[in-house]
Amino acid sequence: MDLSSINPILLLASLMVAATPLLLAAVGELVVEKAGVLNLGVEGMMITGAICGFAIAVNTGNPLLGVLAAAAGGAVLSLLFALLTQVALANQVASGLGLTLFGLGLSALIGQGYQGIRPPSFPRLNIPGLSDMPVLGRILFSHDLMVYLGLIIVTAVWFMLKYTRAGLILRAVGENHEAAHALGYKVVRIRMMAILFGGACAGMGGAYISLIRVPQWTEGMTAGIGWIALALVVFASWKPWRVLLGAYLFGGVTVIQLNLQAAGVAIPVEYLAMSPYLITILVLVIMSADKSSAPASLGRIFHASR
Amino acid sequence: MLKLEKRPQPSKAWVWLAPVVAVIATMIAGGALFALLGKDPLVAIRTIFWDPLFSEFAFFYRPQLLVKGAPLVLIAIGLSLGFRAGIWNIGAEGQYIVGALCGAGVGLAFYPMEGWFIFPLMVMAGALGGWAWAMIPAVLKVKFGTNEILVSLMLVYVAEQLLASMALGLMKNPEGFGFPGSRNLQQYPSAHNAELIAGSGMHWGVVAAMVAVIFAYVLMTRHILGFHIRLTGEAPRAARFAGVNPGRLVLICLGLAGALAGLAGMFEVSGPAGRVSIDFNVGYGFTAIIVAFLGRLHPLGILMAGLLMALTYIGGEIAQSRLGLPAAAIQMFQGMLLFFLLAVDVMTNYRLRLTWREVA
Numbered sequence: 169m170d171l172s173s174i175n176p177i178l179l180l181a182s183l184m185v186a187a188t189p190l191l192l193a194a195v196g197e198l199v200v201e202k203a204g205v206l207n208l209g210v211e212g213m214m215i216t217g218a219i220c221g222f223a224i225a226v227n228t229g230n231p232l233l234g235v236l237a238a239a240a241g242g243a244v245l246s247l248l249f250a251l252l253t254q255v256a257l258a259n260q261v262a263s264g265l266g267l268t269l270f271g272l273g274l275s276a277l278i279g280q281g282y283q284g285i286r287p288p289s290f291p292r293l294n295i296p297g298l299s300d301m302p303v304l305g306r307i308l309f310s311h312d313l314m315v316y317l318g319l320i321i322v323t324a325v326w327f328m329l330k331y332t333r334a335g336l337i338l339r340a341v342g343e344n345h346e347a348a349h350a351l352g353y354k355v356v357r358i359r360m361m362a363i364l365f366g367g368a369c370a371g372m373g374g375a376y377i378s379l380i381r382v383p384q385w386t387e388g389m390t391a392g393i394g395w396i397a398l399a400l401v402v403f404a405s406w407k408p409w410r411v412l413l414g415a416y417l418f419g420g421v422t423v424i425q426l427n428l429q430a431a432g433v434a435i436p437v438e439y440l441a442m443s444p445y446l447i448t449i450l451v452l453v454i455m456s457a458d459k460s461s462a463p464a465s466l467g468r469i470f471h472a473s474r
Numbered sequence: 475m476l477k478l479e480k481r482p483q484p485s486k487a488w489v490w491l492a493p494v495v496a497v498i499a500t501m502i503a504g505g506a507l508f509a510l511l512g513k514d515p516l517v518a519i520r521t522i523f524w525d526p527l528f529s530e531f532a533f534f535y536r537p538q539l540l541v542k543g544a545p546l547v548l549i550a551i552g553l554s555l556g557f558r559a560g561i562w563n564i565g566a567e568g569q570y571i572v573g574a575l576c577g578a579g580v581g582l583a584f585y586p587m588e589g590w591f592i593f594p595l596m597v598m599a600g601a602l603g604g605w606a607w608a609m610i611p612a613v614l615k616v617k618f619g620t621n622e623i624l625v626s627l628m629l630v631y632v633a634e635q636l637l638a639s640m641a642l643g644l645m646k647n648p649e650g651f652g653f654p655g656s657r658n659l660q661q662y663p664s665a666h667n668a669e670l671i672a673g674s675g676m677h678w679g680v681v682a683a684m685v686a687v688i689f690a691y692v693l694m695t696r697h698i699l700g701f702h703i704r705l706t707g708e709a710p711r712a713a714r715f716a717g718v719n720p721g722r723l724v725l726i727c728l729g730l731a732g733a734l735a736g737l738a739g740m741f742e743v744s745g746p747a748g749r750v751s752i753d754f755n756v757g758y759g760f761t762a763i764i765v766a767f768l769g770r771l772h773p774l775g776i777l778m779a780g781l782l783m784a785l786t787y788i789g790g791e792i793a794q795s796r797l798g799l800p801a802a803a804i805q806m807f808q809g810m811l812l813f814f815l816l817a818v819d820v821m822t823n824y825r826l827r828l829t830w831r832e833v834a
Contacts, residue, residue, distance in 0.1 A: 208623065248813065251817075252813065252816050252817055256816065256817045256819075256820040257478070257820055257823070257824065258816035258817065258819060258820065259816070261562055261623070262767060262812070262816055263813075263816055265564060265763055265812075266764075266809060266812040266813050266816060269760060269763075269764070269805075269808065269809040269812065270806060270809030270810060270812070270813060271809075272805065272809075273802050273803075273804075273805035273806030273807070273808070273809050274802075274806050274809075275802075276800075276801075276802030276805065276806075277800055277802040277803055277805075277806055279802075280800055280802070387802075391631070392627075392628070392630075392631045395624060395627050395628065396628075398624060399621075399624045399628070402621065402624070436639055436643065438635040438636070438638050438639035438642075439635070439639065441635050442631070442632045442635045442636070445628040445629070445631045445632050446628075446632060448624070448628050449610075449614070449620075449624075449625050449628050449629070452614075452620050452621060452624055452625060453614055453618050453620050456618050456619045456620040456621065471478065471480065471824075
């Protein structure tokens, strides 16, 4: 075992990369849950985004188009969930599970011809001056655009929820849909939009894994990151800044675990690979004491009877 | 414009009509999907639903119906108890793996001794293993209020890593020339879950599934516990007033589901699969969720849904080899079935009305 082979600067830099898919998916799901909808299909939307983005990026040679396609793919899949839960008034837990199962099958089907191909590489940001700074430059300022896009989305969501009228309405719908309906807000329409936003974010998160982080396509490659993103929203007590904190924490666990594997620690690889999931459970246990911050209408079906 | 109006009582007719409509809708949508993939939709649908039962080679496929249906029914019965009470155990796949590991572990520990008591011990170990794995989310839920959906699912990934570690390490066949995977239990008579009637596909897991169906039916319709489960699902507040202890219900529902999933895994590893290998689990734990819903969370419905789902597995394999239909297509087909069911289910609780004025 040789721990000195782990470079702390590279470790922190790869932490930001590892956290980005989680961050994107979790912040999307946060908006969905703030609107009072529990979408358990994050994993399915992520994997669908991963293959849509991969396929378009490979066929057009343009990774940015791939990311757009991933967002579209995730949003289209989430539209299925929106129709089921908002129009057909189906159970949200069951529909979300169905979405994940369906998304895993759909992505495997689309992805058949794409195994073993390398996608076009993503442009890295290179700001003269900032990117060349000794330590911070490598950690903060020499990533691909998606890392910063994730941060921008988190900031925008935080601002929108806290300071804008749209954010207030979204929260009202999530807290008490009957009252919001009585005030004349279109509950179903607002929730539909939130679900689509969540789908697009999850899709981009998936594309980040297949286009940048791995970068390759294999079946079921998201390996539970969508579920960890769901746990992250609980961890964050439905607050955008804490989603950021949580994503970096989980990204850190993943990166350290991978680095320990590479450094040849005496613990078998399988037990190291378990650690992100076990830590997720541990965090859930700690955080679940406080349920007060959950949106009050979360997971409840809304039917306008009057 | 069309408007939904809540029915005072769920429609009895639609409860059972919905799965039938969903299956037909899935066949149509699936046919369209197969047509998109460049296959003749009618041939594909016939290959999946008709050939395993009635073609000239059906004698070969029919036993598979029981082999594939038994674990699905066993797991789905357990899941349905919790789903009825609003307790969402979606980590049956993990409980299935751990049950198989415990069962196989006991069997392998006795190798090469022969004895009548080995198989019953393995059955108990399998059930206990699945039970213990399900107790983790259950206890965390009762003690700390942790979300059982996320915890049980996280434990699937943990169980998969455990399986890999066992297949590569502790349970690896010492005479296996270094290949991963355990000894083949099919060649160890005391631990082999053999066919009870040769060529029928009938093994102890099928018997257990039948017993589970009857047990669940009696529990849900005749026993006070079944009443408490239904009451908690339909009116949690009323259940609280009636003196139902929600924590106890969580422990019982998750525990039973885990034990049944563990049994399913144990019967699979000692029978059809034969050994602990990295790719031992094939997603029965997740498909069983579809089975439970398709069977309307009712034991008899689950029995039929389990057989139907087993049929799509077998038909899917035939279509794969004969028509070159990708394996993923059938997985998507199963997901589609759940979607259509959930969509059609709106008719159970609501009816359509024509209105003139839009309601905000």
